[in-house]
Amino acid sequence: xxxxxxxxxxxxxxxxxFIEAGRRAQMSNPRWIEPVRDEMxxxxxxxxxxxxxxxEIQPFVAFRDGEPVGRIxxxxxxxxxxxxxxxxxxxxxxxxxxxxxxxxxxxxxxxDFLRRRGLLRMRGPFSLSINHEIGVLIHGFDQPHVVRTxxxxxxxxxxxxxxxxxxxxDVFAHVCTIAQSDFPERVAALAARxxxxxxxxxxxxxxxxxxxxxxxxxxxxNDAWKDNWSSTPVGPAEAKMIAQLMLPVxxxxxxxxxxxxxxxxxxxxxxPDVNEALEGLGGRLAPFGWASLLWRIHGxxxxxxxxxxxxxxxxxxxxxxxxxxxxxxxxxxxxxxxRAGVEETEISWMLxxxxxxxxxxxxxxxxxxxxxxxxxxxx
Numbered sequence: 001x002x003x004x005x006x007x008x009x010x011x012x013x014x015x016x017x018f019i020e021a022g023r024r025a026q027m028s029n030p031r032w033i034e035p036v037r038d039e040m041x042x043x044x045x046x047x048x049x050x051x052x053x054x055x056e057i058q059p060f061v062a063f064r065d066g067e068p069v070g071r072i073x074x075x076x077x078x079x080x081x082x083x084x085x086x087x088x089x090x091x092x093x094x095x096x097x098x099x100x101x102x103x104x105x106x107x108x109x110x111x112d113f114l115r116r117r118g119l120l121r122m123r124g125p126f127s128l129s130i131n132h133e134i135g136v137l138i139h140g141f142d143q144p145h146v147v148r149t150x151x152x153x154x155x156x157x158x159x160x161x162x163x164x165x166x167x168x169x170d171v172f173a174h175v176c177t178i179a180q181s182d183f184p185e186r187v188a189a190l191a192a193r194x195x196x197x198x199x200x201x202x203x204x205x206x207x208x209x210x211x212x213x214x215x216x217x218x219x220x221x222n223d224a225w226k227d228n229w230s231s232t233p234v235g236p237a238e239a240k241m242i243a244q245l246m247l248p249v250x251x252x253x254x255x256x257x258x259x260x261x262x263x264x265x266x267x268x269x270x271x272p273d274v275n276e277a278l279e280g281l282g283g284r285l286a287p288f289g290w291a292s293l294l295w296r297i298h299g300x301x302x303x304x305x306x307x308x309x310x311x312x313x314x315x316x317x318x319x320x321x322x323x324x325x326x327x328x329x330x331x332x333x334x335x336x337x338x339r340a341g342v343e344e345t346e347i348s349w350m351l352x353x354x355x356x357x358x359x360x361x362x363x364x365x366x367x368x369x370x371x372x373x374x375x376x377x378x379x
Contacts, residue, residue: 002064002065003064003065004062004063004064004101004102004105005062005063005064006060006061006062006063006105006106006108006109007060007061007063008058008059008060009044009058009059009060009061012041014059014061015040015041015044015059017061017063017068018040018044018059018061018068018071018093019037019040019041019283020068021061021062021068021069021070021071021095021096022071022093022095023283024067024068024069024097025069025070025071025095025096025097026095026151026152026153028098028153029151029152029153031141031142031143031144031145031151032145032151032152033145033151033275033276033278033279034278034281034282034283035278035283036278036283036284036285037283037284038285038286039245043128044057044059049241050235050237050238050240050241051128051129051238051241053237054078054079054235054237054238055075055076055077055078055079055128055129056075056076056078056117057073057074057075057076057128058073058074058113059071059072059073059074059093060072060073060074060106060109060110060113062096062102062105062106064102069096069097069099069102070095070096070097070099070102070103070105070106071093071094071095071096071106072091072092072093072094072096072106072107072109072110073091073092073093073110073127073128074089074090074091074109074110074111074113074114075089075090075091075092075124075126075128075129076089076090076114076117076119077089077090077126077129077130077232079129079232079233079235080130080230080232083232084230086121087118087119087120087121088119088120088121088122088123088376089114089117089119089121089122089123089379090122090123090124090125090126090128090129091107091110091122091123091124091125091126092124092125092126092127092128092129092133093125093127093128094106094124094125094136094156094160095152096156096159098153098155098159100159100162103159103160103162103163104163107160107163107165110122111377111379114379115379119379120378120379121376121377121378121379122165122376122377122378122379123168123230123374123375123376124374124375124376125150125374125375126374127150129232129238130230130231130232131232131234131238132148133148133149133150134150134171134349134372134374135150135170135171135349135372135373135374136150136152136156136157136160136372136373136374136375137150137151137152137156137157137370137371137372138154138157138170138371138372138373139370139371140173140369140370140371141153141154143173143175143369143370144273144275144276144304144346145275146173146273146275146304146306146346146348147271147272147273147274147275147276147306148271148274148306148308149173149306149346149348149349149370149372150372157373160375161375163377164377165375165376165377166375166376166377167373167374167375168230168374168375168376169229169230169351169352169353169373169374170351170352170371170372170373170374171348171349171350171351171352171371171372171374172348172349172350172351172352172358172368172370172371172372173346173347173348173349173350173368173369173370173371173372174346174347174348174350174358174361174362174364174366174367174368174369175344175345175346175347175366175367175369176334176344176345176347176361176364176365176366177343177344178334178337178338178342178343178344178345179338179343180365181334181364181365183330183331183334183363183364184331184332184334184335184338186331187327187328187330187331188331190324190327191324191328194320194324196320196321196324197324197328199260199261200258200259200260200321200324200325200328201258201259202256202257202258202259202325202328202329202332203256203257203259204252204253204254204255204256204257205217205252205253205255205256205257206252206253207252210243210247210252211243213252214239214243214246214255215239215243216257216264217255217257217267217269217309218234218239218242219264220257220264220265220266220267220311220313221234221267221309221311222234223313223314224266224267224311224312224313224314224317225311226314227314228351228354229351229353230374246271248294249271249272249274249277249293249294249297250271250272251270251271251272251298253336254269254270254271254305254333254336255267255269255270255271256268256269256270256329256332256333257329258325258326258328258329260316260321260325263313264313265312265313265315265316265321265322265325266311266312266313266316266322266325266326266329267309267310267311267329268307268309268310268311268326268329268330268332268333269307269308269309270305270306270307270333270336270337270345271305271306271307271308272297272301272302272305273302273303273304273305273306273346274293274297274302276296276302276303276304277292277293277296277297277302278293281293301340301341301342302342303342303343303344304342304343304344304345304346305337305342305344305345305346306345306346306347306348307330307333307345307346307347307348308348308349310326310329310330310347310357310360310361311326312325312326326360327360330360330364333345334364346369346370347361347364347366348370349372
Protein backbone atom coordinates (compact mmCIF):
# COMPACT_ATOMS: atom_id res chain seq x y z
CA UNK A 1 0.00 0.00 0.00
CA UNK A 2 1.50 3.30 -1.07
CA UNK A 3 0.76 6.52 0.80
CA UNK A 4 -0.55 9.62 -0.98
CA UNK A 5 -0.41 13.02 0.69
CA UNK A 6 -1.19 16.52 -0.57
CA UNK A 7 0.65 19.32 1.21
CA UNK A 8 0.56 23.10 1.02
CA UNK A 9 3.55 24.86 -0.52
CA UNK A 10 5.06 27.03 2.20
CA UNK A 11 8.82 27.46 1.80
CA UNK A 12 11.62 27.16 -0.75
CA UNK A 13 11.87 23.38 -0.40
CA UNK A 14 8.17 23.07 -1.16
CA UNK A 15 8.55 25.25 -4.26
CA UNK A 16 11.35 22.94 -5.43
CA UNK A 17 9.02 19.98 -4.93
CA PHE A 18 6.29 21.84 -6.84
CA ILE A 19 8.67 22.32 -9.79
CA GLU A 20 9.84 18.70 -9.61
CA ALA A 21 6.24 17.45 -9.60
CA GLY A 22 5.62 19.22 -12.91
CA ARG A 23 8.78 17.79 -14.44
CA ARG A 24 8.01 14.27 -13.26
CA ALA A 25 4.47 14.44 -14.62
CA GLN A 26 5.63 15.58 -18.05
CA MET A 27 8.51 13.12 -18.45
CA SER A 28 6.35 10.92 -20.69
CA ASN A 29 5.52 13.86 -22.99
CA PRO A 30 8.19 14.15 -25.72
CA ARG A 31 6.90 17.56 -26.83
CA TRP A 32 7.06 19.26 -23.42
CA ILE A 33 9.73 21.90 -22.88
CA GLU A 34 10.59 22.60 -19.26
CA PRO A 35 10.03 26.27 -18.38
CA VAL A 36 12.67 28.32 -16.62
CA ARG A 37 12.71 27.18 -13.00
CA ASP A 38 13.75 30.56 -11.58
CA GLU A 39 10.75 32.11 -13.31
CA MET A 40 8.43 29.71 -11.51
CA UNK A 41 10.15 30.51 -8.21
CA UNK A 42 9.57 34.21 -8.89
CA UNK A 43 5.91 33.68 -9.81
CA UNK A 44 5.31 31.87 -6.49
CA UNK A 45 7.34 34.28 -4.34
CA UNK A 46 4.94 35.75 -1.78
CA UNK A 47 7.15 38.82 -1.31
CA UNK A 48 7.88 39.69 -4.96
CA UNK A 49 5.27 38.22 -7.31
CA UNK A 50 2.42 40.62 -8.17
CA UNK A 51 0.16 37.63 -8.72
CA UNK A 52 0.83 36.36 -5.19
CA UNK A 53 0.64 39.82 -3.61
CA UNK A 54 -2.60 40.88 -5.29
CA UNK A 55 -4.51 37.58 -5.00
CA GLU A 56 -4.90 34.71 -2.57
CA ILE A 57 -3.03 31.80 -4.09
CA GLN A 58 -2.19 28.47 -2.48
CA PRO A 59 -0.10 25.92 -4.37
CA PHE A 60 -0.28 22.25 -3.38
CA VAL A 61 2.03 19.29 -4.05
CA ALA A 62 0.99 15.65 -4.04
CA PHE A 63 3.55 13.17 -2.66
CA ARG A 64 3.56 9.41 -3.00
CA ASP A 65 6.00 7.65 -0.70
CA GLY A 66 7.80 10.95 -0.27
CA GLU A 67 8.19 11.68 -4.00
CA PRO A 68 6.37 14.63 -5.67
CA VAL A 69 3.92 13.25 -8.22
CA GLY A 70 1.50 16.12 -8.86
CA ARG A 71 0.70 19.76 -8.25
CA ILE A 72 -2.06 22.34 -8.45
CA UNK A 73 -2.64 25.94 -7.38
CA UNK A 74 -5.91 27.28 -5.99
CA UNK A 75 -6.44 30.94 -6.90
CA UNK A 76 -8.77 33.56 -5.49
CA UNK A 77 -8.45 36.11 -8.30
CA UNK A 78 -9.60 39.38 -6.76
CA UNK A 79 -9.75 41.24 -10.09
CA UNK A 80 -12.05 38.55 -11.50
CA UNK A 81 -14.32 38.60 -8.46
CA UNK A 82 -14.49 42.39 -8.47
CA UNK A 83 -15.46 42.47 -12.15
CA UNK A 84 -17.89 39.54 -12.31
CA UNK A 85 -19.07 39.00 -8.71
CA UNK A 86 -19.77 35.38 -9.64
CA UNK A 87 -18.21 33.58 -6.66
CA UNK A 88 -15.88 31.75 -9.04
CA UNK A 89 -12.44 30.63 -7.92
CA UNK A 90 -9.69 29.40 -10.20
CA UNK A 91 -7.14 26.64 -10.38
CA UNK A 92 -3.90 26.51 -12.33
CA UNK A 93 -0.47 24.94 -12.83
CA UNK A 94 -2.07 21.49 -12.86
CA UNK A 95 0.37 18.65 -13.57
CA UNK A 96 0.28 15.05 -12.36
CA UNK A 97 1.37 11.55 -13.24
CA UNK A 98 -1.08 9.23 -14.98
CA UNK A 99 -2.99 8.33 -11.83
CA UNK A 100 -6.64 9.19 -11.17
CA UNK A 101 -6.14 9.15 -7.40
CA UNK A 102 -3.46 11.84 -7.66
CA UNK A 103 -5.67 14.07 -9.81
CA UNK A 104 -8.60 13.53 -7.45
CA UNK A 105 -6.56 14.38 -4.35
CA UNK A 106 -5.20 17.56 -5.91
CA UNK A 107 -8.59 18.81 -7.09
CA UNK A 108 -10.14 17.97 -3.74
CA UNK A 109 -7.61 20.13 -1.90
CA UNK A 110 -7.95 23.03 -4.35
CA UNK A 111 -11.75 22.83 -4.20
CA ASP A 112 -11.73 22.74 -0.40
CA PHE A 113 -9.45 25.80 -0.27
CA LEU A 114 -11.84 27.77 -2.49
CA ARG A 115 -14.98 26.47 -0.80
CA ARG A 116 -13.73 27.59 2.62
CA ARG A 117 -13.44 31.10 1.20
CA GLY A 118 -17.09 31.18 0.26
CA LEU A 119 -16.66 30.48 -3.46
CA LEU A 120 -19.22 28.39 -5.29
CA ARG A 121 -17.47 27.40 -8.52
CA MET A 122 -14.00 26.45 -9.71
CA ARG A 123 -12.67 27.22 -13.20
CA GLY A 124 -9.35 26.75 -14.94
CA PRO A 125 -6.58 26.15 -15.52
CA PHE A 126 -5.37 29.75 -15.45
CA SER A 127 -1.70 29.79 -14.56
CA LEU A 128 -1.91 31.91 -12.49
CA SER A 129 -4.38 34.22 -14.23
CA ILE A 130 -6.26 34.34 -17.51
CA ASN A 131 -3.58 36.74 -18.78
CA HIS A 132 -0.97 33.98 -18.71
CA GLU A 133 -1.02 30.29 -19.69
CA ILE A 134 -4.55 28.91 -19.94
CA GLY A 135 -6.33 25.68 -20.72
CA VAL A 136 -5.56 21.97 -20.88
CA LEU A 137 -4.38 20.63 -24.23
CA ILE A 138 -7.08 18.35 -25.68
CA HIS A 139 -6.11 18.33 -29.38
CA GLY A 140 -2.75 18.59 -31.15
CA PHE A 141 -0.62 16.45 -28.84
CA ASP A 142 1.91 15.94 -31.66
CA GLN A 143 2.36 19.69 -32.17
CA PRO A 144 5.26 21.70 -30.68
CA HIS A 145 5.07 23.14 -27.18
CA VAL A 146 5.19 26.81 -28.14
CA VAL A 147 6.28 29.59 -25.78
CA ARG A 148 3.83 30.68 -23.07
CA THR A 149 1.35 27.90 -23.84
CA UNK A 150 0.56 24.69 -22.00
CA UNK A 151 1.27 21.19 -23.21
CA UNK A 152 0.09 17.91 -21.72
CA UNK A 153 -0.35 14.21 -22.42
CA UNK A 154 -3.86 13.07 -23.39
CA UNK A 155 -4.53 11.52 -19.98
CA UNK A 156 -4.84 14.97 -18.36
CA UNK A 157 -8.13 15.53 -20.17
CA UNK A 158 -9.40 12.05 -19.29
CA UNK A 159 -8.70 12.33 -15.57
CA UNK A 160 -10.03 15.88 -15.26
CA UNK A 161 -13.30 15.05 -16.99
CA UNK A 162 -13.67 11.87 -14.91
CA UNK A 163 -13.72 14.12 -11.85
CA UNK A 164 -16.82 15.88 -13.11
CA UNK A 165 -15.26 19.02 -14.53
CA UNK A 166 -17.06 20.17 -17.66
CA UNK A 167 -16.14 22.38 -20.57
CA UNK A 168 -16.43 26.12 -19.96
CA UNK A 169 -14.64 27.32 -23.10
CA ASP A 170 -12.26 26.08 -25.79
CA VAL A 171 -9.46 28.22 -27.17
CA PHE A 172 -7.65 27.55 -30.42
CA ALA A 173 -4.14 27.76 -31.80
CA HIS A 174 -3.68 28.08 -35.57
CA VAL A 175 -0.39 27.76 -37.44
CA CYS A 176 0.57 29.73 -40.54
CA THR A 177 3.31 28.42 -42.83
CA ILE A 178 5.05 31.65 -43.76
CA ALA A 179 6.14 30.58 -47.26
CA GLN A 180 2.54 29.76 -48.18
CA SER A 181 1.08 33.13 -47.16
CA ASP A 182 0.52 35.98 -49.58
CA PHE A 183 -1.36 37.93 -46.91
CA PRO A 184 1.03 40.95 -46.95
CA GLU A 185 0.55 41.39 -50.69
CA ARG A 186 -3.24 41.06 -50.48
CA VAL A 187 -3.45 43.59 -47.64
CA ALA A 188 -1.21 46.04 -49.52
CA ALA A 189 -3.52 45.85 -52.54
CA LEU A 190 -6.56 46.38 -50.33
CA ALA A 191 -4.96 49.35 -48.54
CA ALA A 192 -4.16 50.99 -51.88
CA ARG A 193 -7.89 51.03 -52.71
CA UNK A 194 -9.03 52.24 -49.27
CA UNK A 195 -8.62 55.98 -48.74
CA UNK A 196 -8.87 55.64 -44.96
CA UNK A 197 -5.67 53.61 -44.89
CA UNK A 198 -3.67 56.76 -45.64
CA UNK A 199 -4.26 58.05 -42.12
CA UNK A 200 -3.25 54.80 -40.40
CA UNK A 201 0.33 54.80 -39.13
CA UNK A 202 2.00 51.67 -37.82
CA UNK A 203 5.07 51.51 -35.63
CA UNK A 204 7.08 48.98 -33.65
CA UNK A 205 8.39 49.26 -30.14
CA UNK A 206 12.06 50.04 -29.61
CA UNK A 207 14.60 48.98 -27.02
CA UNK A 208 15.37 52.57 -26.06
CA UNK A 209 11.72 53.47 -25.46
CA UNK A 210 10.59 50.13 -24.06
CA UNK A 211 9.73 51.45 -20.60
CA UNK A 212 7.34 54.07 -21.99
CA UNK A 213 5.95 52.17 -24.99
CA UNK A 214 5.17 48.78 -23.42
CA UNK A 215 2.66 50.24 -20.93
CA UNK A 216 0.77 51.67 -23.93
CA UNK A 217 0.55 48.17 -25.38
CA UNK A 218 -0.95 46.83 -22.16
CA UNK A 219 -3.31 49.81 -21.90
CA UNK A 220 -4.66 48.95 -25.34
CA UNK A 221 -4.74 45.26 -24.38
CA ASN A 222 -6.91 46.01 -21.35
CA ASP A 223 -9.30 48.02 -23.49
CA ALA A 224 -9.43 45.64 -26.47
CA TRP A 225 -9.98 42.51 -24.33
CA LYS A 226 -12.27 43.98 -21.66
CA ASP A 227 -15.43 42.46 -23.17
CA ASN A 228 -13.91 39.03 -23.81
CA TRP A 229 -15.19 36.01 -21.94
CA SER A 230 -13.83 35.93 -18.35
CA SER A 231 -11.20 38.61 -19.08
CA THR A 232 -9.55 40.61 -16.33
CA PRO A 233 -7.30 43.66 -16.67
CA VAL A 234 -3.53 43.55 -16.28
CA GLY A 235 -2.63 45.75 -13.32
CA PRO A 236 0.44 48.05 -13.14
CA ALA A 237 2.58 45.68 -11.05
CA GLU A 238 1.74 42.68 -13.24
CA ALA A 239 2.44 44.79 -16.34
CA LYS A 240 5.89 45.59 -15.00
CA MET A 241 6.51 41.89 -14.35
CA ILE A 242 5.46 40.98 -17.92
CA ALA A 243 7.70 43.70 -19.37
CA GLN A 244 10.71 42.45 -17.37
CA LEU A 245 10.13 38.85 -18.45
CA MET A 246 9.64 39.72 -22.12
CA LEU A 247 12.40 42.23 -22.80
CA PRO A 248 15.44 39.88 -22.90
CA VAL A 249 13.80 37.35 -25.21
CA UNK A 250 11.56 39.40 -27.51
CA UNK A 251 12.30 41.56 -30.51
CA UNK A 252 10.71 44.92 -29.61
CA UNK A 253 10.08 45.91 -33.23
CA UNK A 254 7.93 42.77 -33.60
CA UNK A 255 5.41 44.25 -31.14
CA UNK A 256 3.52 46.68 -33.34
CA UNK A 257 0.81 49.28 -32.85
CA UNK A 258 -1.42 51.12 -35.30
CA UNK A 259 -2.54 54.71 -34.87
CA UNK A 260 -5.40 56.61 -36.45
CA UNK A 261 -4.53 60.30 -36.46
CA UNK A 262 -2.37 59.89 -33.37
CA UNK A 263 -4.65 57.53 -31.42
CA UNK A 264 -3.52 53.96 -30.70
CA UNK A 265 -6.26 51.73 -32.10
CA UNK A 266 -4.77 48.26 -32.74
CA UNK A 267 -1.94 45.97 -31.66
CA UNK A 268 -0.35 42.79 -32.99
CA UNK A 269 2.60 41.24 -31.17
CA UNK A 270 4.89 38.50 -32.40
CA UNK A 271 7.51 36.81 -30.24
CA PRO A 272 10.23 34.24 -30.97
CA ASP A 273 9.43 30.72 -29.83
CA VAL A 274 11.53 30.83 -26.67
CA ASN A 275 10.62 27.21 -25.93
CA GLU A 276 12.51 26.17 -29.03
CA ALA A 277 15.54 28.01 -27.64
CA LEU A 278 15.05 26.42 -24.17
CA GLU A 279 15.19 22.86 -25.50
CA GLY A 280 17.87 20.85 -23.75
CA LEU A 281 18.52 23.42 -21.00
CA GLY A 282 16.39 21.61 -18.42
CA GLY A 283 14.82 24.81 -17.18
CA ARG A 284 18.16 26.16 -15.93
CA LEU A 285 19.83 29.33 -17.21
CA ALA A 286 22.80 29.45 -14.81
CA PRO A 287 25.69 29.52 -15.33
CA PHE A 288 25.80 29.41 -19.15
CA GLY A 289 22.19 28.84 -20.15
CA TRP A 290 21.47 32.55 -20.59
CA ALA A 291 24.18 32.91 -23.24
CA SER A 292 22.90 29.88 -25.12
CA LEU A 293 19.29 31.05 -24.90
CA LEU A 294 19.99 34.58 -26.14
CA TRP A 295 22.18 33.35 -29.01
CA ARG A 296 19.51 30.88 -30.13
CA ILE A 297 16.90 33.67 -30.15
CA HIS A 298 18.81 36.72 -31.37
CA GLY A 299 21.68 35.07 -33.22
CA UNK A 300 20.55 31.88 -34.89
CA UNK A 301 16.85 32.74 -34.72
CA UNK A 302 13.96 30.36 -34.09
CA UNK A 303 12.11 28.25 -36.61
CA UNK A 304 8.76 29.29 -35.13
CA UNK A 305 7.25 32.41 -33.66
CA UNK A 306 4.03 33.00 -31.77
CA UNK A 307 1.46 35.76 -32.20
CA UNK A 308 -0.25 35.97 -28.78
CA UNK A 309 -1.98 39.29 -29.28
CA UNK A 310 -4.28 40.57 -32.06
CA UNK A 311 -6.48 43.35 -30.77
CA UNK A 312 -8.53 46.38 -31.77
CA UNK A 313 -9.49 49.16 -29.35
CA UNK A 314 -13.09 48.77 -28.22
CA UNK A 315 -14.17 52.05 -29.84
CA UNK A 316 -12.87 50.90 -33.23
CA UNK A 317 -14.16 47.34 -33.14
CA UNK A 318 -16.36 46.53 -36.14
CA UNK A 319 -15.23 49.58 -38.13
CA UNK A 320 -13.44 49.60 -41.49
CA UNK A 321 -10.59 51.62 -39.98
CA UNK A 322 -10.16 49.13 -37.12
CA UNK A 323 -10.25 46.15 -39.49
CA UNK A 324 -7.76 47.78 -41.83
CA UNK A 325 -5.43 48.66 -38.96
CA UNK A 326 -5.27 45.13 -37.58
CA UNK A 327 -4.87 43.67 -41.10
CA UNK A 328 -1.93 45.98 -41.76
CA UNK A 329 -0.29 44.92 -38.50
CA UNK A 330 -0.83 41.23 -39.15
CA UNK A 331 0.56 41.64 -42.68
CA UNK A 332 3.65 43.30 -41.20
CA UNK A 333 4.05 40.41 -38.76
CA UNK A 334 4.01 37.88 -41.61
CA UNK A 335 6.47 40.00 -43.60
CA UNK A 336 8.83 40.33 -40.62
CA UNK A 337 8.74 36.56 -40.06
CA UNK A 338 9.47 36.03 -43.76
CA ARG A 339 12.52 38.32 -43.65
CA ALA A 340 13.81 36.60 -40.50
CA GLY A 341 13.66 33.16 -42.10
CA VAL A 342 10.86 31.98 -39.80
CA GLU A 343 9.08 28.89 -41.12
CA GLU A 344 5.85 28.94 -39.09
CA THR A 345 4.00 31.18 -36.67
CA GLU A 346 1.38 30.03 -34.19
CA ILE A 347 -1.50 32.40 -33.49
CA SER A 348 -2.89 31.62 -30.05
CA TRP A 349 -5.10 31.76 -28.14
CA MET A 350 -8.40 32.53 -29.85
CA LEU A 351 -11.74 31.94 -28.16
CA UNK A 352 -13.92 29.47 -30.04
CA UNK A 353 -16.60 32.20 -30.08
CA UNK A 354 -14.34 34.89 -31.59
CA UNK A 355 -15.37 34.28 -35.18
CA UNK A 356 -14.01 37.59 -36.49
CA UNK A 357 -10.43 36.80 -35.46
CA UNK A 358 -10.74 33.13 -36.42
CA UNK A 359 -11.87 34.09 -39.93
CA UNK A 360 -9.06 36.64 -40.23
CA UNK A 361 -6.43 34.12 -39.15
CA UNK A 362 -7.78 31.39 -41.42
CA UNK A 363 -7.39 33.80 -44.35
CA UNK A 364 -3.60 33.98 -43.86
CA UNK A 365 -4.02 30.95 -44.47
CA UNK A 366 -3.51 29.15 -41.15
CA UNK A 367 -4.53 25.65 -40.07
CA UNK A 368 -6.09 24.67 -36.78
CA UNK A 369 -3.26 22.99 -34.86
CA UNK A 370 -4.16 22.81 -31.16
CA UNK A 371 -7.17 23.15 -28.88
CA UNK A 372 -7.05 24.00 -25.17
CA UNK A 373 -10.01 23.49 -22.87
CA UNK A 374 -10.95 25.53 -19.82
CA UNK A 375 -12.97 23.52 -17.33
CA UNK A 376 -15.30 24.32 -14.46
CA UNK A 377 -17.39 22.64 -11.82
CA UNK A 378 -19.58 23.65 -8.91
CA UNK A 379 -18.13 23.48 -5.44
